[in-house]
Structures are given as structure tokens and as C-alpha cells.
Amino acid sequence: MTLLVLDEREDALVKLAKDRRLAHKVLFAHRHSHSTPDFQYQIIDRFHSPIRNVCEVAFRGSAKSTIAEEALCLRGSFREFKHALIVGSSFDKAAERLHANRRQFEKNERLIALFGELRGQPWGDDKLELSTGVVFQAMGRGQAIRGTKSEDTRPDFILCDDIEDRLSCGTPEGREKVQNWFFTELLPAGDEPTLQVRVLCNDMGVECLANRLKHPDSGFDVHVYPWVYQDEDGVERPLWPDRFPMEHIEKKRRQMFALGRHSEYNQEYMCRSEAPEDKPFKRDMIREFPEVRTWQASYAAFDPARTVTAGACETGHAAWSWISNRLVVWEAWGRKLLPDEIISSMFESQAEHRHALVGVDEVGLNEFLLQPVRHEQVKRGMVLPLRALHPARSKTERIRALQPFFNAREVVFAKPLPELQAQLIAFPSGKRDILDALAYSLVMRPGAPIYEDFTGQNVVEGLRPVSHAPLWLCFNATPHSVTAMAVQFVNGVIRILGDWAREGEPATVVPDMVSLAGLELQRDVRVIVPASHFDRYHNVGLVQAFRRMAREVRRGTVEAEGREIVRQHLRRVVKGAPALLIGSDARWTLNGFAGGYCRATDKRGVLADGAEEGVYRTLIEGLESFAGLLRTGAPDDEDRDLNYAFTNDGRRYISARAQR
Numbered sequence: 189m190t191l192l193v194l195d196e197r198e199d200a201l202v203k204l205a206k207d208r209r210l211a212h213k214v215l216f217a218h219r220h221s222h223s224t225p226d227f228q229y230q231i232i233d234r235f236h237s238p239i240r241n242v243c244e245v246a247f248r249g250s251a252k253s254t255i256a257e258e259a260l261c262l263r264g265s266f267r268e269f270k271h272a273l274i275v276g277s278s279f280d281k282a283a284e285r286l287h288a289n290r291r292q293f294e295k296n297e298r299l300i301a302l303f304g305e306l307r308g309q310p311w312g313d314d315k316l317e318l319s320t321g322v323v324f325q326a327m328g329r330g331q332a333i334r335g336t337k338s339e340d341t342r343p344d345f346i347l348c349d350d351i352e353d354r355l356s357c358g359t360p361e362g363r364e365k366v367q368n369w370f371f372t373e374l375l376p377a378g379d380e381p382t383l384q385v386r387v388l389c390n391d392m393g394v395e396c397l398a399n400r401l402k403h404p405d406s407g408f409d410v411h412v413y414p415w416v417y418q419d420e421d422g423v424e425r426p427l428w429p430d431r432f433p434m435e436h437i438e439k440k441r442r443q444m445f446a447l448g449r450h451s452e453y454n455q456e457y458m459c460r461s462e463a464p465e466d467k468p469f470k471r472d473m474i475r476e477f478p479e480v481r482t483w484q485a486s487y488a489a490f491d492p493a494r495t496v497t498a499g500a501c502e503t504g505h506a507a508w509s510w511i512s513n514r515l516v517v518w519e520a521w522g523r524k525l526l527p528d529e530i531i532s533s534m535f536e537s538q539a540e541h542r543h544a545l546v547g548v549d550e551v552g553l554n555e556f557l558l559q560p561v562r563h564e565q566v567k568r569g570m571v572l573p574l575r576a577l578h579p580a581r582s583k584t585e586r587i588r589a590l591q592p593f594f595n596a597r598e599v600v601f602a603k604p605l606p607e608l609q610a611q612l613i614a615f616p617s618g619k620r621d622i623l624d625a626l627a628y629s630l631v632m633r634p635g636a637p638i639y640e641d642f643t644g645q646n647v648v649e650g651l652r653p654v655s656h657a658p659l660w661l662c663f664n665a666t667p668h669s670v671t672a673m674a675v676q677f678v679n680g681v682i683r684i685l686g687d688w689a690r691e692g693e694p695a696t697v698v699p700d701m702v703s704l705a706g707l708e709l710q711r712d713v714r715v716i717v718p719a720s721h722f723d724r725y726h727n728v729g730l731v732q733a734f735r736r737m738a739r740e741v742r743r744g745t746v747e748a749e750g751r752e753i754v755r756q757h758l759r760r761v762v763k764g765a766p767a768l769l770i771g772s773d774a775r776w777t778l779n780g781f782a783g784g785y786c787r788a789t790d791k792r793g794v795l796a797d798g799a800e801e802g803v804y805r806t807l808i809e810g811l812e813s814f815a816g817l818l819r820t821g822a823p824d825d826e827d828r829d830l831n832y833a834f835t836n837d838g839r840r841y842i843s844a845r846a847q848r
Contacts, residue, residue: 671776
């Protein structure tokens with residue numbers, strides 16, 4: 189043990205008395221295996237301050253009890269109180285704290301060198317008296333306390349360390365019993381003019397003591413320390429990085445959420461409790477029913493995160509289908525992805541599911557995704573049906589809007605989605621990246637379909653061309669994209685065999701699309717385009733692209749003329765089968781009929797008369813242009829001057845009636 193001469197000892201006492209942070213660091217260095225974070229220095233400052241009543245709410249493992257033990261030793265050694273009560277949830281818990289102080293006075297060589305031998309009498313498990321007359325006394329919650337004195341001294345310092353526990357906070361009666369004892373027995377037992385109170389606790393529930401003391405008129409200065417917080421950029425940072433880095437925090441969070449212990453995680457580590465009525469999503473609202481997607485149009489959303497640093501948000505993704513009012517969720521996940529990985533995941537999801545639309549948060553799309561996505565589309569020869577998402581409501585409001593659908597049991601998980609389920613049950617606390625992606629399902633919900641008679645009966649697996657009938661490629665285009673659909677008309681039935689969509693000007697992409705279609709279909713094809721492309725002054729160069737290839741182009745009708753023909757074929761049956769058949773490989777067309785080709789809606793949700801702009805309108809208007817020719821005859825070149833009509837069972841015949 190180091191002996192200090194009188195002058196050195198006095199200088200050290202003065203210095204450490206003025207700098208309590210230094211006192212903790214010097215005298216209790218053997219207890220500090222990790223660097224001291226700023227929040228612990230703040231707790232130290234308040235513990236030694238003249239503030240009358242302080243409550244520290246800190247996460248489990250924050251070392252608040254360790255700080256309190258050290259501070260109590262220091263304040264007792266400096267004679268800053270006469271009689272301290274150490275109160276725990278039970279006498280045994282309080283005695284543990286008292287024993288920790290006892291060991292410091294007995295074993296801490298630096299403390300002894302500075303203050304001398306302080307052991308006095310009594311020196312037991314429930315009470316310590318220093319040689320200076322300062323008393324430390326242990327007491328369990330609920331113990332009779334009125335009149336507690338050390339000789340003529342009532343307690344002038346009270347340390348309450350986790351006086352509530354799960355059992356006492358489990359019922360309203362238990363909470364009331366603890367708090368009634370605290371306010372009506374413990375505090376009044378102190379020496380009112382000089383009493384200082386330090387309360388250390390965890391958040392044990394909405395009505396727990398810590399939350400009661402947060403009331404502005406409680407007389408307590410309350411400070412809350414969760415183990416992770418968000419910085420100014422919204423990135424999660426650990427409060428004590430040396431002991432609990434973000435990797436450890438994320439592992440613990442995933443573990444507890446996976447076990448369904450999100451409430452305990454939020455209370456013990458985030459110091460945040462929520463009333464059950466504040467939880468919009470209950471476990472019994474989540475329905476899981478194995479389902480295989482066939483013809484249904486699927487939609488996807490990506491909410492990209494900008495960084496992959498520890499504590500940063502994850503990129504959220506969800507894929508779903510709207511089947512009437514039922515929301516079927518096919519896929520949902522949250523991952524830390526770099527921008528190139530986000531783009532790869534978007535194309536992989538599209539290749540697997542052939543989504544009708546892929547929504548991407550507008551900020552992320554415009555800032556760092558749009559140009560790479562365009563390059564990748566050219567590289568892969570695949571078009572992503574992108575939609576920039578810019579909802580007006582906040583993220584929390586969007587997620588809450590899902591609750592009526594869950595409450596009505598209209599949301600079904602097609603497979604186990606544990607990450608999504610955990611975020612639902614934890615909401616509004618915890619991570620919500622996946623929830624935010626799923627909430628876009630309401631924003632992206634299609635308007636009224638143009639063809640509401642389309643069903644799964646119109647879908648045929650492996651539909652192949654008929655050899656004796658002409659095969660048509662129904663092309664259509666905008667200034668920046670081109671679509672094509674392979675169609676045959678056989679015995680009164682419209683047969684859709686395949687489709688293609690490409691971004692780019694017609695002059696650039698049409699030759700490749702014709703070659704690709706020919707290779708896939710293994711047939712000679714004829715080309716037909718809507719009448720609007722033959723306008724001399726208002727066209728996008730589609731007809732000209734074919735003329736450069738020396739390809740003959742048949743002129744279709746105005747799109748509106750064929751719309752009713754398509755409706756009639758959807759309702760008609762020919763020899764027991766629908767009069768409009770779509771091959772399962774024609775995914776763009778299936779998505780269009782299943783919901784992508786729909787009436788547009790304005791910002792108020794009011795349906796417009798026309799179809800929504802996009803790839804599905806372009807594609808299916810090409811079909812409608814083809815179908816319009818069926819009103820006056822077949823589109824076949826050799827039959828174009830004949831006047832055809834149809835019998836009730838869908839058979840075509842040449843009519844002698846005058847054409848209208």
C-alpha cells in the first residue's frame with residue numbers, strides 16, 4: 189500500500205474533491221475495465237451535485253449501480269452526508285450493495301491511503317458505521333421505515349437501486365403498492381431540509397416509477413440513457429461503444445426480436461415501454477397460409493439505405509399481390525446492401541417474380557440508383573417497370589395505414605416472414621425498414637382494372653403457336669420504349685403467346701426485338717401497329733423503323749375500337765374454353781390484365797377515364813389495335829376485304845350484311 193505524506197494527501201484530497209470524475213478514475217481504476225463513456229460522466233456529475241432529487245434511467249449493463257457504489261463511498265468518505273439508506277427491491281439486494289461499499293473500505297488501498305482506516309462499529313451486513321460517524325444502512329422495499337434514525341440523525345441521503353422488479357410491476361396493484369411506499373413512507377422518513385435522493389431504475393412499464401417521476405411536477409430531475417441512439421444523420425450509434433459496439437447491439441436485438449421479446453428489449457435496453465393499446469399490430473392479426481403464385485400480378489418496393497455502416501438503416505424490400513381486397517405478401521426482408529447490391533437484388537427479384545411494378549423511394553432512386561439501373565437494363569436486356577415513390581405522409585403514418593387490413597385479417601403471408609413479423613409486433617418502436625417497404629403496397633395499389641373479367645381461367649401453361657394460322661407481332665411504342673406481343677387468332681380465339689418490352693428509341697431497339705421474337709417463336713411473323721403511328725406529323729418513328737428493315741407493316745385500328753372486342757372475348761367461351769388465352773410465358777401481358785393496365789387515379793384517389801401511363805398501357809393498346817380489326821374482319825392480309833361475323837359459340841363466318 190502506498191503511504192502519502194501529509195501535504196501530498198491534503199493536495200490529493202482537495203484535487204479529488206473538486207474533480208469527482210478524476211476521483212472515480214483514480215480511486216476505482218481496478219473496477220473500470222472499459223473506457224468511461226460520456227453518459228457515465230454525466231451520471232457521476234449529478235450524483236455528486238447539490239441537486240436534491242435525481243433519477244437515472246439507464247439500460248441494463250450501463251454500470252449505473254457500479255457508479256452509485258463508488259460515488260456513495262466517496263461522498264461518505266468526504267462526509268457529505270451523515271446517514272445513507274441503500275434501498276433495493278429486497279433486503280438481500282440492498283445488502284449486496286452495502287457489501288460492495290464495505291469491500292471498498294476494507295480492500296481499496298488507494299481509498300485507505302487517502303482517507304485512512306474508516307472502519308468502525310457496527311460493521312455488518314445491514315449497517316456500516318465509519319470511524320467518522322457516517323452511517324450506511326441497507327433496507328428492502330416495503331420494510332417498516334418510519335422513525336428510522338442513526339442515533340438522532342434521520343437519513344439525509346437515500347439511494348434507491350431498482351426497487352421495482354417484474355413481479356411488482358406485473359399488476360396495477362403491485363405497482364401502486366411500491367409507489368405508495370416510496371412516496372408516503374420512504375421519502376417522508378428522510379431529513380427533509382437536507383435530504384438528497386438518487387433513484388436508479390430501468391423502464392419497467394408505462395406506469396412504472398421511472399415514468400411517474402418524469403412528470404414535470406414530480407420534483408425529480410430524470411435522465412434516460414438507451415444503449416443506442418440516432419445521430420443527426422439518422423444513423424444509429426452505440427452509447428458505450430467500447431463495451432457494447434453496434435455489432436453486439438444488433439446481435440442482441442435480432443436475437444430478442446426473433447424470440448418475440450421485443451417489449452423486453454425496448455424496456456431493458458432502449459428504456460422505452462409502450463402500452464399494449466399503443467401497439468397497432470397484434471400477434472393474432474398475422475396470418476400465414478402457404479400459397480403459390482400463378483397468374484396474379486405481383487408488385488415490389490425497395491426502400492434503399494444510403495450506407496451500410498453499423499447502426500445504419502437497412503434496405504427494406506417487400507413483394508406482394510392484391511387479390512381483390514386481400515394483400516398476399518410473397519417476400520419481405522431487410523439487408524445492409526451497397527448500391528450495386530441493391531440494383532442486383534432488384535433485378536434478381538424481377539427475374540424471379542416478374543413484378544408488374546417495382547417501386548423505389550424517389551430520393552434514393554434519383555440520387556444514386558437511376559443511372560446504374562438504366563445501364564443494367566441495357567446490359568441484361570431486361571426492363572424494370574420502375575415507379576418513383578414519393579408519398580406525402582410520414583413513414584409512421586404510412587405503416588399505421590396497414591393496420592385496418594391486418595385487423596380485418598385481409599393480409600396473408602405466403603410463407604414464414606420472421607423479420608417482417610418481428611417489426612410488425614414491435615412497431616412503433618424498433619426497426620421499420622421492411623414495414624416501410626410493405627406500406628408502399630397501399631401507395632402502389634392499382635386502380636380499377638380496365639379488364640375486370642380477366643381470371644386465372646384465361647391463363648394457359650405452355651401455350652404454343654398453331655402452325656396453320658398467321659402469327660402477328662403487335663408492336664406499340666412511346667418515344668422512349670417499345671413493346672411487342674405475339675398474337676394468333678384461331679377459330680374465334682385470341683391466343684397471346686409471348687411479349688417483349690425494351691427501353692430505348694424505336695429505331696434502336698426494334699430490329700433486335702424482331703430478331704429475338706423470331707428466334708423464340710421459331711416462326712415467320714407479321715407486324716401490326718396502332719393507327720396513330722401512321723400519322724404523318726405525330727409519330728415516334730415506329731413505322732419508319734420497320735421500313736428501314738424492309739418489313740411490311742399492317743395498320744391496326746384506333747385502340748378504343750378494339751377494347752370492346754377484347755372484353756367480348758374475355759366473356760365468351762369457345763368449345764368450353766375462354767375465347768382469350770394468354771400463355772404463362774407472356775408475363776408482361778399477364779401483369780397488365782391482372783392489374784397493371786388500370787384506370788389512373790389522381791392525388792385524391794379519384795379514378796380517371798383513361799388508363800394509367802406506362803409499359804402496360806403501351807403493350808395492351810397494341811393488342812387492342814389488333815383486336816379492332818376483328819370487328820370488320822380478320823387481320824390476315826389475304827382476308828382483309830372479307831366481312832366476318834361470329835356465331836353465339838364464337839365461330840367466325842363471312843357475313844353478307846353491310847359493313848358499318
